Amino acid sequence: MSEAERAAPSGARADGKRKAIVEAALLAFLTEGFDVSMDRIAAAAGVSKVTVYNHFDSKENLFRAVVSGQLHDALSVVEQLVESRLGDSDDVRDELIKACRAWVTALTVPDMMALRTLVVAESKRFPELGETWLEHGPNRLHAVFATALTRLGQRGVLDIPDVELAVLQLSGLVLSPNLVYGAYGRTPAKKLADRLIVAGVDMFLSYYGVE
Incomplete structure (x- = not known):
């Protein structure tokens, strides 16, 4: 586990954002493939790209969370x-x-x-x-x-x-x-x-x- 994953935000609000990111990422990966941008995923989740990276330090780790x-x-x-x-x-x-x-x-x-x-x-x-x-x-x-x-x-x-x-x-x-x-x-x-x-x-x- 990376340092970024260990330092991921916690708490109910953060958990809600993480769930939204993972759900948006699933749909994005299935419709556009692995090369979909993190910007697209962030927009679909209703959060900033910075927020996405606060939870997942790379697209690979986000995909692993989806899987x-x-x-x-x-x-x-x-x-x-x-x-x-x-x-x-x-x-x-x-x-x-x-x-x-x-x-x-x-x-x-x-x-x-x-x-x-x-x-x-x-x-x-x-x-x-x-x-x-x-x-x-x-x-x-x-x-x-x-x-x-x-x-x-x-x-x-x-x-x-x-x-x-x-x-x-x-x-x-x-x-x-x-x-x-x-x-x-x-x-x-x-x-x-x-x-x-x-x-x-x-x-x-x-x-x-x-x-």
């Missing part, structure tokens, strides 16, 4: 479902399908898909943007799934020798098709997306389930 905030909001519901229900569930298939549906829904809404595409496009110039996405997206949620799957293994419901690998496999089955096709502007139709989730969970459980 982390969007992922936090989108994945909180999924995280809660997995943490509160999956590990101790008596109907693992049903709970895993529910969690995966929430997971896919959270990451395939148009704004989230557009933001992900922008992160991928800018990661060559600014690798830290990709690292922010990984930290607040896959790494965060995969750890939550790993904890629940470990618990199911401890209960003797599943037999998973490598939990980290298993989470990546689950993601590949239920989420990756949506992200691959979504990158070209064509996410699978809703019915197909749900079939992928249900079939993916069934394949996962057929491999790791204990008979």
Whole structure:
């Protein structure tokens, strides 16, 4: 964290301005791309450019705040479902399908898909943007799934020798098709997306389930 971020304004009024800046930045990045000027973002937020820089010392750090905030909001519901229900569930298939549906829904809404595409496009110039996405997206949620799957293994419901690998496999089955096709502007139709989730969970459980 930079000195400028540590010295960012605090208090209710400052928090309100920060929220306005982040919301304006999200819209600006999605409509004009990463090269949008800080002047445009400041004008959209109704603050001065100085105020923007008081909160964020660079456009890269502002973009990182946008990404982390969007992922936090989108994945909180999924995280809660997995943490509160999956590990101790008596109907693992049903709970895993529910969690995966929430997971896919959270990451395939148009704004989230557009933001992900922008992160991928800018990661060559600014690798830290990709690292922010990984930290607040896959790494965060995969750890939550790993904890629940470990618990199911401890209960003797599943037999998973490598939990980290298993989470990546689950993601590949239920989420990756949506992200691959979504990158070209064509996410699978809703019915197909749900079939992928249900079939993916069934394949996962057929491999790791204990008979």
